[in-house]
Amino acid sequence: MTMRVKEVADLIGISTRTLHHYDQIGLLSPQKTTSAGYRLYSEENLKTLQQILFFKELGFPLKEIKEIIFSPSFNQQEALLLQLKMLVEKRNNIDKMIKTVDKTIKHMSGEIKMTNEEKFEGINFSHKAYEQEARKRWGNQSVEHLNEKIKIMSKAEQNSLSKRWVTIFKKLALFCDYSAESQDVQAIIKEWYDFLNENFKNYSLDEFYGLGLLYMEDERFTKNIEQYGAGLTRLMSEAMKVFVDNQK
Structure with missing residues (x-):
């Protein structure tokens, strides 16, 4: 029909x-x-x-929705489960905001006293649920694929890649005090994106975004990246997000 x-x-x-x-x-x-x-x-x-x-x-923009539903790993049932979790979270935040508004009215009329923390209960501008799912679905899968690819390489191939890998990290470390949106930083992040795609797999923008989240959340990545410069992990993660946003 x-x-x-x-x-x-x-x-x-x-x-x-x-x-x-x-x-x-x-x-x-x-x-x-x-x-x-x-x-x-x-x-x-x-x-x-x-x-x-x-x-x-x-609150997802159309460009991001398109990227999600056309991702090779997209699954309708998984998407519905993700949407359900986010909608429940949104409902809970709305319920909290309703209570906060009601308490604020009473606070203004002198009926009760509110702390500064109470004045902002339920106000949440983040997409934590989506970020957690992105990290789980795209970031971890990308790392697993990368590790498997490295295992089958010869020592010479591994050493060659390692040198290029370190060179990119050292170049980026020179800009730790720069904004993630700066042209210099974005040029190196593109180099990193191209390096991963040329040597391991065709990373989708969602996978690259998830990988950036994983750098911040997994202390094994953080420890390895920070040896090239303090604050490099955060810069790299934020710059990867900016790079993805600019491509959409």
Whole structure:
């Protein structure tokens, strides 16, 4: 069974212009278009649209949503589980904010006293749930693949790669006091991204982002990277995120 664009728009409560835009940017294309120009959406299209709208509700930009759903490792059921966790977290934060607003009103009228900490309960601008999933799904998998690739290399190959690896780290360490967004830092991060892709696998932007998160969270990475310069781990992780954001 297929549905026309207006039927889908009426079902969900969005405009046909929104669906046309999703089609134009390659985010959601209908199953087929008739000779008369009617867009026909399948059940599979509706499943994808549901997930697009869930991610959009959670504050994800369209470019990032597209990157996620077209990732080779994307799984609809996994995405729904991630969305469920994030929506529950969002609901809990909203409940906390409602209580905070109510307490603030009472505080202003002199009924109660609030601490500074209480005034900001429930206000959360981060995507911690997504970051944890990204680290688990893309960062760890990338490291496992890298380790397996190194194991099958000869000693000479390993030494050659190690020298290039260290050279990149040392170059980046010279800019530890720079912003992650600076052109110099971004040029070296691109060199790192290209190095990984040329020698290990084709890293998606999500995998590269997850790898940067892992550098900060796993003390084994932090200890290894910090030997080239204090604060290098944070700079590298932040610069990798900036690099990914700039590519989207």
